[in-house]
Amino acid sequence: MRRWNGWGEESIHATIDEGARGFLEEALGSGAPPQDASLAAALARLPASRLSAAQLHGAPVPLSTEPEDRLRASFGQSLGDWLRLRFGQIGPVCDAVIYPDTTDQIRPLLDWARQQDLRVIPVGGATSVVGHLTPPAGQRPVLMLSMQRLRRLLSLDASSQLARFEAGVLGPDLEAQLRAEGWMLGHYPQSFEYASLGGWIATRSSGQQSARYGRIEALFAGGRVELPKATLDIPTLPASAAGPDLREWVLGSEGRLGVITEASVRISRVPEREDFVAWFLPSWERGQAAVQALAQARLGLSMMRLANATETLTTLKLAGHAGAIAWLERYLALRGCGEGKVMLMLGFTGGAAQVRAMQALARPLLRALGGVSTGTVLGRKWAAKRFRGVYLRNALWEAGYAVDTMETACDWPRVTPMMQAMEHAGRSALAGHGERCHAYTHLSHVYPQGSSVYSTFVFRIGRDFDSAWARWQSLKAAVSEAIVREGGTISHQHGVGKDHAPYLGAEKGATGLRLIDSLIREADPHGLLDSGNLRPSAARTQP
Incomplete structure (x- = not known):
């Protein structure tokens, strides 16, 4: 059973040992956990659904107004979501949740919702950390469109290395269906276990090994999107110079233009070999020089993850196994990686000969910067727990x-x-x-x-x-x-949602925001999908 007020399965428990607790107390002071609200108490705070009996019975697909369904669909995994749930300060929730069984049900559902003057928010795995799922304020009822039953592999074209899925498929299910045929997608965000394919596309997701397999924009080849007024079919093409790329209109649209119902993705054969190798370098400056040089050499590594000195120290302190960590620290210090050292995790993926060649090319570059390898021991531990750290x-x-x-x-x-x-x-x-x-x-x-x-x-x-x-x-x-x-994007991989929306203009500029707004108005003049994500609510045409 998935936790209602935290991350992951209730049966999986992470712990911190006394050494780690002491480290935190020294850094921050003694922690005092608050008393969590119970699920029953949280559900008791939910307002009644604003949908009428006629609306509930007239929907083309049965609606759920069960309090727990409404609660779970209205929260993601941001700290703001956690605080509201843990303290029982629930705030706005949706009025109903709908669970279509087929993609064909979504078109009539959107038409009905527009006629009823509802707002619709698509929800996949509910892993957003930027407030995507918080229902907007206002008098209009909010309907959460759950994609969780839409998870089938529709087709696999081995010749073109394309697979087409229903967009509600979650990461593990997607990979399992592909690997049964000897294929894989290779998109592994931290939220992989619960995040959906449609959610990845809608938020321009990036995976841990995107250096090899590509960010989601490189993997998304085409698909179907149900706009409020029409259906948009995007064909799969290896390349095109025929005007603007419609895929780019969908990528990062965060549910404001339409509901992604099907997606074709570019797949790869399961690799022959994969090694994750940990290196330590004496300082941040040398660590950054190393990853910059490796990236610009274009060696084909699947992953480069450089932790600064504080993260390196924190990782080692929270790892447990104090005796083994102390031995590692002494060994690294003798090799020139003492206080201020940084840890670099590298992924080498491909054929056996390819992996050996990449390692042979990377090794002298890292050693020239004072790098010390600990081999695949730490890498194997990282890979085994890559989705458990959260x-x-x-x-x-x-x-x-x-x-x-x-x-x-x-x-x-x-x-x-x-x-x-x-x-x-x-x-x-x-x-x-x-x-x-x-x-x-x-x-x-x-x-x-x-x-x-x-x-x-x-x-x-x-x-x-x-x-x-x-x-x-x-x-x-x-x-x-x-x-x-400092001139950065407000999001590299989490998306904009409501939490980051105030800062979008710094990157897009006034002209860019007007173009985005005009696209939203064209796709959704009645504000059916006006969730407040990406851009604030705007004037709309009455349905």
């Missing part, structure tokens, strides 16, 4: 600490200043509340032009909802402002 959020909450993340991307000259500005902004924001903030950063997606910058912020939750919410809001605003001030 469960640490649950354990930290139970110890009295909140976790939030912010991410961006920028060109190489801005990477280190960006990292420093984001971490400083987070620490300063919490200092304004008399609190400390443990901030650390990694580069998870590295390009010849620049890199993503992904920062994590850990701080004490607070004694009540108001204090916890104020701390989070201050952190979110300060770091977002630092990102746009």
Whole structure:
């Protein structure tokens, strides 16, 4: 059973040992977990559905107004979502959830919803961390369109290396259906276990091994989108110079233009060999020089993940196994990687000869910068738990600490200043509340032009909802402002949602925003899909 107020399955429990707890207490002070609201108490706070009996019986597909269905569909995984659920400050929820069994049911459903003057928000795996699922305020009832039953593999074209899926398929199910035929997609965001294909496309997702397989925009080859007024079919073509690419209109549209019902994706054969190898370098400067050089050499690595010194230290402290970690620290220090060292995880994927060749090319470059390899030991541990690290959020909450993340991307000259500005902004924001903030950063997606910058912020939750919410809001605003001030995108991989929407203009400019608004008005003049994601609500034509 999936948790209703945290991450993942209820049966999976992450823990932090006494050494890790002591590390956090030294950095932040003793944590005091608040008393979580019970599910029953949270459900008791839900307002009644605003849908009439006639609307409930007249829908082309049965609706659910069950309180737990409505609650679960209205929350993602942002810290704001967690705070509202954990403290029982529920706020707005949808009025009903609908679960179509086939993609053919979506067109009549949208037509009916427009006639009833409803708002519709598509929901896949409910893993958003930027407020996508929070129902907008207003008098119009909100219907959540759950895609969870739409998960079939529709076709597989081995000759063109294309597979077509219903867009509600979740990551593990998608990979299992492909691997049964000897294929894979290779899109592995941290939320892989619960995120959907349609959600990846709608938010321009990036996976842990996108350096090999491509971000979702490279994988999305075409598909079908049900717009409020019509159906948009996008054919699969290897390339086209025939005007603007309609796929780009759908990518990152965040449910504002239409509902992605089917998607064709570019697939790959399952590789013969895959090694994840951990390297340590003496300093951040050398670590950044290493990943920049590797990216610009275009060796074909599937992953480069560079943790700064604080993240490296935190990872080792929270790993447990104090004796083994102490031995590792002594060994690295003897090899020149002592205090201030950084950890670099590299992925080598492909044929056996290809993997050996990539490693042979990367090794002298890393050694010239003082790199020390620990082989595949740490890499195998990372791969085995690559989707379990996020469960640490649950354990930290139970110890009295909140976790939030912010991410961006920028060109190489801005990477280190960006990292420093984001971490400083987070620490300063919490200092304004008399609190400390443990901030650390990694580069998870590295390009010849620049890199993503992904920062994590850990701080004490607070004694009540108001204090916890104020701390989070201050952190979110300060770091977002630092990102746009330093010239980064407001999101490299999480999307815009409602939380980042105020900062979109810094990247798009006034003209760009007007173009986006005009596209939304053309696709959805009645505001059927007006969720408030990406862009604020606008004037609409009455249905």
